[in-house]
Structures are given as C-alpha cells and as structure tokens.
Amino acid sequence: MALNKTFLLNSFVLFLCLIGIYSVPAFAAVKKYQFDIQVKNVSRLCHAKPIVTVNGRFPGPTIYVREGDRVLVNVTNNAQYNMSIHWHGLKQFRNGWADGPAYITQCPIKTGHSYTYDFNVTGQRGTLWWHAHIFWLRATVYGAIVIMPKEGIPFPFPQPHREEVLILGEWWNNDVEKVVKQGNLLGLPPNASDAHTINGKPGPLFPCSEKHTFAMEVEHGKTYLLRIINAALNDELFFAIAGHNMTVVEIDAVYTKPFTTQAILIAPGQTTNVLVQATQSPNRYFMAARPFMDAPVAVDNKTATAILQYKGIPTTLLPILPQLPSPNDTEFALSYNGKLKSLNTPQFPANVPLKVDRHLFYTIGLGINPCPTCLNGTQLTASLNNISFVMPQVGLLQAHYFNIPGVFRLDFPDNPPTPFNYTGAPLTANLGTTRGTRLSRIAYNSTVQLVLQDTNLLTVESHPFHLHGYNFFVVGTGTGNFDPKKDPAKFNLVDPPERNTVGVPTGGWTAIRFRADNPGVWFMHCHLELHTGWGLKTAFVVENGKGPDQSILPPPKDLPPC
Structure with missing residues (x-):
C-alpha cells in the first residue's frame, strides 16, 4: 500500500528539524493592553493632588511581552489634555505610525477619543519603557516595557532568582x-x-x-x-x-x-x-x-x-x-x-558601521531671545546648529507620506553655519539663531556618523539625546572641542555600547553611528524636557528603499486627525 505523500513530506520536514537544517518559526503571540488616560488624586508628600494617570496607576502598568510578539495597546483619553504615548526604544520598523511623539508621527489623541498602537517587537529583548510624548505630561504618565527573550533562549548571564x-x-x-x-x-x-x-x-x-x-x-x-x-x-x-x-x-x-x-x-x-x-x-x-x-x-x-x-x-x-x-x-x-561595552558575541553581535556615507556635526546651544509677551521681555531658547525647532500643527510623518506642502523644509545643515571655539570662553550671543521646522533627508540604508558637540553658548551643560526608530553605537566621547583629525583614531569600532539615548558630556562631545535602514520620519531630541521645550530637537526623513519591504507602511485607519 502506497504511503500518503503528505505523510512523507511531514516526516521529511520533521527529520530536517531534528538535524537542525530546517526550522519552523514559532507562533508569535498577540498581547493586548487597554490604557485609560484619566485624572486621579494621588498623595506622595504632604497632600493629595489630581494627576494624569494610566488606568489610575502611578507609575502606569508594566507591559510584558516576548521578542517576536505583536502588541496592541488601545489608548482611550479621558483626561482634559491631548495625549500621545511613545514606546521608548522600540524600533518600529517601517511603522512610525506607532511611535507616538505628538505632531511628529501622529496628531495627539483628543479628549474622549481612542487610538490603538499596533506594533511588533522585532530583534529586541530587555528593558524599555513607555511615556507620554506631549508637553510635560510624562511627569506622571509612564511605565516599563519588559521584553523577555524567545522561549528557550536564556539570558547571557546567570539566571536571577x-x-x-x-x-x-x-x-x-x-x-x-x-x-x-x-x-x-x-x-x-x-x-x-x-x-x-x-x-x-x-x-x-x-x-x-x-x-x-x-x-x-x-x-x-x-x-x-x-x-x-x-x-x-x-x-x-x-x-x-x-x-x-x-x-x-x-x-x-x-x-x-x-x-x-x-x-x-x-x-x-x-x-x-x-x-x-x-x-x-x-x-x-x-x-x-x-x-x-x-x-x-x-x-x-x-x-x-x-x-x-x-x-x-x-x-x-x-x-x-x-x-x-x-x-x-x-x-x-x-x-x-x-566601561560600557557591547557584548559582541556571535549570538549578539555589534554590527558597527565601519564605512560612513554621511558625516553630520551638530552643535548644541542655549541662548536668550527677545519675547514681547514674556514679563521679563526675554525667553530662554535652545538650538541645534543655530536652529531652534518649531513644532508643526500637522504630523511630520503624515506630511511626508501624503506629500503635504509647507509643513517642513528639508534643508537642516549638516554642519553649524558659524564655526567657533565651542567650549571656550562663555558666550552670550545666539550667533544668529533662527526658528523653523527644518529636517534632514537621509538616504535609505546609508550609514551615518553624527557628532553632537556641547557649546558654551550661555552655559555648558550635559544633554541626553534620544533618537527615535533606531539604536546607534556610541563610538567616541570626549571633553572640549571635537577634533575631526585626531579623535576618530580613538573611536571604538569593535564593541562600543549600543543605545537609543546617550549623554553628551558637559563641555564635550559624543559621536554615534547608525545605519538608516528604517524608513520614516524619526524624531531626535534632548531628553531633558526643559531643553526640548526650548527647541533642542530635530528630525530625520529616512527615504524609502527600492525593495518591497523597504517602504513606510500605510497609516492605520484610526490614526488621530489634527
């Protein structure tokens, strides 16, 4: 009696699985969460006060997932403020619609409305977090994201109790x-x-x-x-x-x-x-x-x-x-x-770009601008390459995807327009600071080196910078002015730390490298909310590639309108 062909095929696949030639991908779980943005009285010092919370909790709930899972978070806004949630450190491949910064990748969720963030956890495991990404509301709207390794894959360190x-x-x-x-x-x-x-x-x-x-x-x-x-x-x-x-x-x-x-x-x-x-x-x-x-x-x-x-x-x-x-x-x-260095093993390699296609040098400046509406007549400002970022009224990703004119310009300079002794004697001039929504265009899959240089405009200060949509390698850091002739020779291109947020030291510089393989509009800003509000931010427009899986995904149907 002839054997069934399906039986023979299944037996052959099972044999290949046993000898390690063929593998069947594990079924990815779908994790669903409900976030209710609401105001609740909370006491922490000597009296209770109403704060904006998620599900009435402060801090908010921890999201537990595994590498490879799909995550759906339905956010319903019952607070008096507009709201958006950022999933800090998640790479959101081709899916900036789920990234969360208000007026960058989405318009905020208005009071009484909902939006479902739908994203996959791809190639990441460890500790990340989520927080409000509009105004200063992340003071109380935040929580942890714990990504466990795939089933059967242990930590590369002793298993904790x-x-x-x-x-x-x-x-x-x-x-x-x-x-x-x-x-x-x-x-x-x-x-x-x-x-x-x-x-x-x-x-x-x-x-x-x-x-x-x-x-x-x-x-x-x-x-x-x-x-x-x-x-x-x-x-x-x-x-x-x-x-x-x-x-x-x-x-x-x-x-x-x-x-x-x-x-x-x-x-x-x-x-x-x-x-x-x-x-x-x-x-x-x-x-x-x-x-x-x-x-x-x-x-x-x-x-x-x-x-x-x-x-x-x-x-x-x-x-x-x-x-x-x-x-x-x-x-x-x-x-x-x-002391921070990547593990850089065959299982967890550090794929540092060794060849650089695009060299960027951004100076960080603080200053004082005239302000007729302010009681003091002036206001503090912050800038990158003398440009203080102006938030648009339409999401930048929507403007890019739908070719909406007049929302932003693609002429952010690769270098400061006015070179000077960046960390020398304190300067009080703004060196011609301008305000605008100016972005930088990056070719798909190109490699980028960005040097962030603190300056003594008004005062030196440390600045933790966060890049959305990417991890990057911190290849070098130092005090004083970056020397493009001498400092690159000291870069760590073997096992530099891989991060999504890096501190630029007070009166110093930090150099990072990344491969622009995630198309979309990606925010980069100082993670000191004080400085972000003063304009210390910008965004990259990473172009689509030529392959079928190298373009921005279409927007979801429930994307909040402006």
Missing part, C-alpha cells in the same frame, strides 16, 4: 502643566520638582512620606535582576544600594559586557539592568538616587530612597544609606560610561 522594575522619576506638588505655563509666561525655567521618586514614591527622607516608600524583600544568598529606568524629566541620576555592588549586564535593551560597580549613572530616557547578590549581613538597606549635575547651574540635591530588606528582618530597623558619588563627580561619570 527574581527580578524587579525600578523606575526613577520626579514629583511636583502642583499641576506640572500649570508650572510650565507660569515659567513660559515669565520667560524663565519652570520651578524644579519637589521630590525624586523610586516607583512613584519619594521615600522617608521627605516630609509626610512615611507611607510612600517602595520596599523590596530579598532572600540571603539569592541573585536579583533590577530593571532600572530613568523617567525623570530633567535630571541625570546616580543610583546605589548600601552595602551591595551591582553588575551591569544590559543598557537600553542591549546586553553588555558585565562589570561590577558600586553606583550607576543613568540619564533621562535610559535603562540599565543590573544583577545584585543578596550576600550581605541580613538587614535593611537603602537604595538611593540623586542628581548628577556638573554644570554651573543650581544644584538639585533631592535624594529619593527605597528599601532593600532581607527576609525575616524587622521593619523597625533603620536602613543604612549608600555612599553615592558627589553631585558634581564628573570623573566618576566619565569613568562609568567608559
């Missing part, structure tokens, strides 16, 4: 939007935050906060993975745990060569995963975060605390405080960042 998400943030006693509007009316920076927080709680060093302290219980001898996120609006932060070292194993959802440190430095927008061994004398230990500020500006020294508590220890014991670096410890900051 348990893991915990720690989100570092800021808290204002007053409505943050009103605080910002008051500052703009005066032409001055808004009031600084009243507290820093860990998982939304400031800890017992603040008044009226006895009930607002996050605590994590550990068992002696066990190893724990901490997924640390800096959701603060305006502060780079040091973080440490009293009596315990941390082993850094991942940054911005990219595995790193492990190294041990007593403290970490984490800029707004960045994530860091560390392993902590609970091998100290059973006790209660403070976890603490406070700002790193080495610029000549007012020092914000508010320290948030949480508690790492060994199992069985009475909660009445006073925790031990860690030794954090001093607020202006530039030496520690540079040394710490210098």
Whole structure:
C-alpha cells in the first residue's frame, strides 16, 4: 500500500528539524493592553493632588511581552489634555505610525477619543519603557516595557532568582502643566520638582512620606535582576544600594559586557539592568538616587530612597544609606560610561558601521531671545546648529507620506553655519539663531556618523539625546572641542555600547553611528524636557528603499486627525 505523500513530506520536514537544517518559526503571540488616560488624586508628600494617570496607576502598568510578539495597546483619553504615548526604544520598523511623539508621527489623541498602537517587537529583548510624548505630561504618565527573550533562549548571564522594575522619576506638588505655563509666561525655567521618586514614591527622607516608600524583600544568598529606568524629566541620576555592588549586564535593551560597580549613572530616557547578590549581613538597606549635575547651574540635591530588606528582618530597623558619588563627580561619570561595552558575541553581535556615507556635526546651544509677551521681555531658547525647532500643527510623518506642502523644509545643515571655539570662553550671543521646522533627508540604508558637540553658548551643560526608530553605537566621547583629525583614531569600532539615548558630556562631545535602514520620519531630541521645550530637537526623513519591504507602511485607519 502506497504511503500518503503528505505523510512523507511531514516526516521529511520533521527529520530536517531534528538535524537542525530546517526550522519552523514559532507562533508569535498577540498581547493586548487597554490604557485609560484619566485624572486621579494621588498623595506622595504632604497632600493629595489630581494627576494624569494610566488606568489610575502611578507609575502606569508594566507591559510584558516576548521578542517576536505583536502588541496592541488601545489608548482611550479621558483626561482634559491631548495625549500621545511613545514606546521608548522600540524600533518600529517601517511603522512610525506607532511611535507616538505628538505632531511628529501622529496628531495627539483628543479628549474622549481612542487610538490603538499596533506594533511588533522585532530583534529586541530587555528593558524599555513607555511615556507620554506631549508637553510635560510624562511627569506622571509612564511605565516599563519588559521584553523577555524567545522561549528557550536564556539570558547571557546567570539566571536571577527574581527580578524587579525600578523606575526613577520626579514629583511636583502642583499641576506640572500649570508650572510650565507660569515659567513660559515669565520667560524663565519652570520651578524644579519637589521630590525624586523610586516607583512613584519619594521615600522617608521627605516630609509626610512615611507611607510612600517602595520596599523590596530579598532572600540571603539569592541573585536579583533590577530593571532600572530613568523617567525623570530633567535630571541625570546616580543610583546605589548600601552595602551591595551591582553588575551591569544590559543598557537600553542591549546586553553588555558585565562589570561590577558600586553606583550607576543613568540619564533621562535610559535603562540599565543590573544583577545584585543578596550576600550581605541580613538587614535593611537603602537604595538611593540623586542628581548628577556638573554644570554651573543650581544644584538639585533631592535624594529619593527605597528599601532593600532581607527576609525575616524587622521593619523597625533603620536602613543604612549608600555612599553615592558627589553631585558634581564628573570623573566618576566619565569613568562609568567608559566601561560600557557591547557584548559582541556571535549570538549578539555589534554590527558597527565601519564605512560612513554621511558625516553630520551638530552643535548644541542655549541662548536668550527677545519675547514681547514674556514679563521679563526675554525667553530662554535652545538650538541645534543655530536652529531652534518649531513644532508643526500637522504630523511630520503624515506630511511626508501624503506629500503635504509647507509643513517642513528639508534643508537642516549638516554642519553649524558659524564655526567657533565651542567650549571656550562663555558666550552670550545666539550667533544668529533662527526658528523653523527644518529636517534632514537621509538616504535609505546609508550609514551615518553624527557628532553632537556641547557649546558654551550661555552655559555648558550635559544633554541626553534620544533618537527615535533606531539604536546607534556610541563610538567616541570626549571633553572640549571635537577634533575631526585626531579623535576618530580613538573611536571604538569593535564593541562600543549600543543605545537609543546617550549623554553628551558637559563641555564635550559624543559621536554615534547608525545605519538608516528604517524608513520614516524619526524624531531626535534632548531628553531633558526643559531643553526640548526650548527647541533642542530635530528630525530625520529616512527615504524609502527600492525593495518591497523597504517602504513606510500605510497609516492605520484610526490614526488621530489634527
């Protein structure tokens, strides 16, 4: 009796699977989430106040997915503000419609309306996060994204006994939007935050906060993975745990060569995963975060605390405080960042572009412009290559996709129009700063090197820059002026850290490289909300490629209108 042909074919495929020649792709799960934007009274210091939340929670819910999953997040806006959500660090291949920055890839979700963010998690695993991407609303609208590896693929480091998400943030006693509007009316920076927080709680060093302290219980001898996120609006932060070292194993959802440190430095927008061994004398230990500020500006020294508590220890014991670096410890900051390197193994390679097609050099400037409507007659401004970015009233991605004229120009300069001694004597002139919505066009699949140079226009200051739609390699960094003849010889082109957000050091420069293989309109901005609001931002228009899967996907039917 003849064997069935289907049976023979299935048997042959099974044989090939067993010997490793043929593989059947695993079925990707579809993860669905509902985000309800709503106002809720929340108490963190001495009184309760209404804040904008997701599902009534602060911080908002954690999204748990696996590499390869499809994610659907339906966002319904019941707050009084327009809203958009950014999935920080997700690459959104060809799918800028799900990226989230208001008036860049979408118009905001208006009060009483909904929008479903629909995206795939492709080639990424680790810790990312989500946050509001309009005005200063991300002060309270944020949460974690945890991407687990595909089934059967272990971490490239010891399996932890348990893991915990720690989100570092800021808290204002007053409505943050009103605080910002008051500052703009005066032409001055808004009031600084009243507290820093860990998982939304400031800890017992603040008044009226006895009930607002996050605590994590550990068992002696066990190893724990901490997924640390800096959701603060305006502060780079040091973080440490009293009596315990941390082993850094991942940054911005990219595995790193492990190294041990007593403290970490984490800029707004960045994530860091560390392993902590609970091998100290059973006790209660403070976890603490406070700002790193080495610029000549007012020092914000508010320290948030949480508690790492060994199992069985009475909660009445006073925790031990860690030794954090001093607020202006530039030496520690540079040394710490210098230790970050990609894992660069056959399974997790560092595909650093070695040949560069496009060289970009952007100067970062702060300044003061006339402002007839401001009480002081002037207002602070910020610029890249002397251009202070003006937000459009139509989403840039829509304008690009549908060829809507007059929304933006494609003439952002590759270099500053007026070269000068960037980090020399302080300058107060704006060097001809102009305002406009000017973008840079990038050819599909070309390789880009971008040097971000801090300047002493008004003052030097550190700037954490985030690029949407891409990861990039941090190939070099330094203090002073970038030297195009000498500094590239010192670039790390073997195992540089791969990130989505990088700090430009105070009075220094950072060089990044990436391959422009994701078509669309992609925002790049300082992740200090203060500077972003002053115009320290731009966007890249990455052209479509020639292949069938190298063009921007069509927009979804429920894309919010302007």
